[in-house]
Amino acid sequence: MDESELAPAVRSILDAARARTHDGERLSVEPRSLTDAFAAAEADGRVPLIAEVKPTSPTTDGTREVDPVAAAEAMVAGGAAALSVLTEPAHFGGSTETLERVREAVDVPVLRKDFVVREEQLDAVEADVVLLIARFVDDLDGLLAAARDRGFQVLVETHTRQEVARALAAGADVVGVNNRDLGKLEVDLETFESVAPEVPDSVTTVAESGISTRDDVRRMRAAGADALLVGSAVMDDTPDAIRENTRDLT
Numbered sequence: 001m002d003e004s005e006l007a008p009a010v011r012s013i014l015d016a017a018r019a020r021t022h023d024g025e026r027l028s029v030e031p032r033s034l035t036d037a038f039a040a041a042e043a044d045g046r047v048p049l050i051a052e053v054k055p056t057s058p059t060t061d062g063t064r065e066v067d068p069v070a071a072a073e074a075m076v077a078g079g080a081a082a083l084s085v086l087t088e089p090a091h092f093g094g095s096t097e098t099l100e101r102v103r104e105a106v107d108v109p110v111l112r113k114d115f116v117v118r119e120e121q122l123d124a125v126e127a128d129v130v131l132l133i134a135r136f137v138d139d140l141d142g143l144l145a146a147a148r149d150r151g152f153q154v155l156v157e158t159h160t161r162q163e164v165a166r167a168l169a170a171g172a173d174v175v176g177v178n179n180r181d182l183g184k185l186e187v188d189l190e191t192f193e194s195v196a197p198e199v200p201d202s203v204t205t206v207a208e209s210g211i212s213t214r215d216d217v218r219r220m221r222a223a224g225a226d227a228l229l230v231g232s233a234v235m236d237d238t239p240d241a242i243r244e245n246t247r248d249l250t
């Protein structure tokens with residue numbers, strides 16, 4: 001990995017992630033199926049959406065004060081097929097406790113959004129899906145296998161064609177393409193359009209970041225997205241607003 005090209009905020013996130021240790025028991029999870037949840041949404045005429053409980057981020061001003069569980073329930077009420085919960089504490093206002101509370105409160109699959117770089121970090125909290133960011137994981141095969149051994153489904157996040165090739169070689173069956181460049185922190189929806197054609201039809205593709213309007217949704221779907229991951233555009237200050245934002249995009 002060429003780390004010289006990372007934005008300072010990302011550099012700091014990665015340093016914190018590497019320093020985080022966990023010495024709990026090895027988990028064994030019984031996951032709610034992500035692909036079944038996407039299929040159920042499609043069958044119901046909704047765009048499969050992973051809505052993200054995202055209190056703040058390095059590219060957002062301020063922190064949303066809405067209760068994360070109320071936010072999560074509003075996303076499901078608005079038609080989200082699955083949820084994503086940030087568990088990164090230092091830069092995104094996330095926590096493993098929040099994820100536990102959200103997963104207890106809803107029936108849909110819940111993705112753990114964090115910067116997992118070592119096997120033991122997988123045991124910090126139960127979730128249905130874990131994110132592995134190709135750019136930050138050197139031994140993708142090993143960490144993917146370790147996650148699956150625990151029962152997790154895995155969303156492998158990519159940003160370039162080379163990373164898609166690595167994800168596929170490692171056996172990923174759900175591949176995300178992040179429209180946000182972690183070097184500059186800029187979003188360009190063209191990223192998904194140029195990278196997604198590398199992913200075979202048998203693999204589920206998720207368009208991530210920067211999707212904020214129905215036109216963006218249509219654009220990502222036209223480019224082959226099986227599902228979308230949306231945070232900022234659904235987050236709001238009240239559960240009612242979050243429900244309506246979610247409904248609008250699904």
Ligand SMILES: O=P(O)(O)OC[C@@H](O)[C@@H](O)c1c[nH]c2ccccc12
Pocket residue numbers: 052054113114157178208209210211229230231232233
């Ligand atoms: O708020 P947005 O632009 O809708 O983005 C959501 C999600 O894609 C973004 O939060 C994200 C994508 N990959 C990540 C990795 C870690 C933390 C966060 C992310």
